[in-house]
Amino acid sequence: MPLPKAELHLHIEGTLEPELAFELAARNGVALPYADTDELRKAYQFEDLQSFLNLYYELMAVLRTERDFEDLANAYLARAAAQGVRHAEIFFDPQAHLARGVGMGTVVDGLWRALGGSEAEHGISTRLILCFLRDESAESALETLEAAKPYLDRITGVGLDSAEVGHPPVKFREVYEAAAALGLRRVAHAGEEGPPEYITEALDVLGVERVDHGLRCMEDPALVERLVRERIPLTLCPLSNVRLRTVDVLADHPLPAMLDAGLLCTVNSDDPAYFGGYAGDNFDAVGAALGLGEERLRELARNSFVASFLEDDEERRARYLAEVDAYTF
Numbered sequence: 001m002p003l004p005k006a007e008l009h010l011h012i013e014g015t016l017e018p019e020l021a022f023e024l025a026a027r028n029g030v031a032l033p034y035a036d037t038d039e040l041r042k043a044y045q046f047e048d049l050q051s052f053l054n055l056y057y058e059l060m061a062v063l064r065t066e067r068d069f070e071d072l073a074n075a076y077l078a079r080a081a082a083q084g085v086r087h088a089e090i091f092f093d094p095q096a097h098l099a100r101g102v103g104m105g106t107v108v109d110g111l112w113r114a115l116g117g118s119e120a121e122h123g124i125s126t127r128l129i130l131c132f133l134r135d136e137s138a139e140s141a142l143e144t145l146e147a148a149k150p151y152l153d154r155i156t157g158v159g160l161d162s163a164e165v166g167h168p169p170v171k172f173r174e175v176y177e178a179a180a181a182l183g184l185r186r187v188a189h190a191g192e193e194g195p196p197e198y199i200t201e202a203l204d205v206l207g208v209e210r211v212d213h214g215l216r217c218m219e220d221p222a223l224v225e226r227l228v229r230e231r232i233p234l235t236l237c238p239l240s241n242v243r244l245r246t247v248d249v250l251a252d253h254p255l256p257a258m259l260d261a262g263l264l265c266t267v268n269s270d271d272p273a274y275f276g277g278y279a280g281d282n283f284d285a286v287g288a289a290l291g292l293g294e295e296r297l298r299e300l301a302r303n304s305f306v307a308s309f310l311e312d313d314e315e316r317r318a319r320y321l322a323e324v325d326a327y328t329f
């Protein structure tokens with residue numbers, strides 16, 4: 001049995017495996033510019049975040065109906081369950097779908113067909129986090145939040161993703177204020193490729209409770225001290241960092257130094273279909289490459305539940321933490 005864990009940084013569109021992409025393409029009559037799954041897999045060589053995002057957005061063309069989103073989420077949940085994920089807080093990118101004529105209702109209702117039955121079907125509790133694309137305008141983000149209003153009973157929070165550099169958090173001040181007023185939790189990608197100042201801005205201007213990636217905080221000791229003091233969780237994605245070349249090789253990943261500094265780090269998969277592994281694979285990879293022992297891995301699993309948005313169900317959080325504490329490797 002794998003170590004129980006929560007996954008807090010997972011883009012559902014980034015779980016689209018080549019086989020499912022071709023299946024959905026056939027079902028929807030969408031032509032993909034790749035002969036087969038082997039040729040598509042060969043395109044998974046990324047120089048940086050943007051080169052990945054180009055493919056990520058291109059492949060979304062196959063997602064058209066509620067059933068497509070349901071199938072996508074069910075495929076992820078089945079894989080996650082097999083790797084010990086007990087709770088998943090799942091990002092989705094509605095603007096990338098709205099731009100293709102796929103409505104908010106199709107996306108949320110489709111995802112919910114899987115998420116609503118996830119506990120019974122996969123043994124995983126879930127939350128849904130709507131992400132704004134930071135390379136789109138602030139007005140577009142506000143329109144997206146407006147379009148999400150009929151679905152807020154199923155949406156726990158908002159996030160910020162896509163191309164980071166040149167799109168500082170401050171651009172989204174207004175939409176984050178509106179989200180907070182609606183009672184939504186707030187997270188944002190910051191310090192993945194962007195500078196440590198974006199992390200500070202995400203905290204101060206957007207009021208985020210958790211930072212996605214946050215890797216580049218290590219360049220600013222005062223910021224590290226603040227993140228430790230305020231117990232701000234970081235959702236790290238080690239295999240993603242290597243594939244997108246923010247870290248040269250896994251053995252150089254700063255995770256051990258970050259834990260030693262007292263940061264509340266979690267380990268997640270980001271876009272597992274593209275980066276070579278799901279949540280458990282990321283745990284295994286950092287364990288092996290960084291020589292993390294059982295107690296470090298247990299700490300990471302504990303952190304994932306501590307950092308999760310389970311404030312509305314503390315009993316469940318306590319149950320998950322007890323599972324981690326009782327786990328024998």
Ligand SMILES: Nc1ncnc2[nH]cnc12
Nearest residue numbers: 011161162163189270271
């Ligand atoms: N790693 C990542 N960074 C920013 N935006 C993303 N969208 C999907 N994956 C992402």
Ligand SMILES: [Zn+2]
Nearest residue numbers: 011161189270
């Ligand atoms: Zn991400």
